[in-house]
Amino acid sequence: MAAIASIANPMAPREATPTALPTWVETPTATRIMGALSYAQALPDIAVVCGGSGIGKTYAARQYASTGAHVWIATMTPATSGVVPALEEVCAAIGIPAANGAAPLHRAIVQRITGAAGLLIVDEAQHLIPAALDQLRGIHDAGGIGLVLLGSRDLHTRMAGGEAATTLERLRGRIGRRLALGTxxxxxxxxxxxxxxxxxxxxxxxxxxxxxxxxxxxxxxxxxxxxxxxxxxxxxxxxxxxxxxxxxxxx
Incomplete structure (x- = not known):
């Protein structure tokens, strides 16, 4: 599978229509990102991909998802940093209605993904609190699918230890691939x-x-x-x- 980073077509001014940029262009960094995604789905395992803004993490994930089955992308924000909102975002990504409460949400997600040989990509994962990150680890364990956490350099720092060290110990022990990218x-x-x-x-x-x-x-x-x-x-x-x-x- 070719690994590529996306480029959106430019908005044209009202009186002129520039030649469009390519929709997709292969880049070395995108190749590395998609390799981590493929690894996590194939084993299945957990991978963490961290790097600077604008290097193509999200676009590589979208391209990977568009070319394979059972690949879901849940994008986090400050509004979904907690356990329940994060699980609700995962439900939306995999196409099931959100239940009430963390435990019912967890069960519904696991029921949907078990046996799918799929991959859950959690983008902007740096927004999640440690308990929410550990909850994703629980989904990986119970559902038997690959899990990739995409995020900024802040995610790498938090995963390495600090105040969240105890909460994230189980997650860190399950990470099979770490890809730390710069610019x-x-x-x-x-x-x-x-x-x-x-x-x-x-x-x-x-x-x-x-x-x-x-x-x-x-x-x-x-x-x-x-x-x-x-x-x-x-x-x-x-x-x-x-x-x-x-x-x-x-x-």
Missing amino acids: STASDAEALAEACGVPAGGARKLLGEVATKAGGLRSVVKLLRVAMIHSPGAAPFTESNLRAAWRDLAG
């Missing part, structure tokens, strides 16, 4: 540039520099969008156009 890499930007037809030289060098900053490939995609709006005709990705677009974005 997007110049190689990720190169793959994106190649797919988008960005000429070699200064233009690609700029994209590589942007990719390693906060925001990762998300910032690179924004840069390409702005360049396309600046120059909706042919060859919008010249170095001069990209640098002008970056000045706009960087303020």
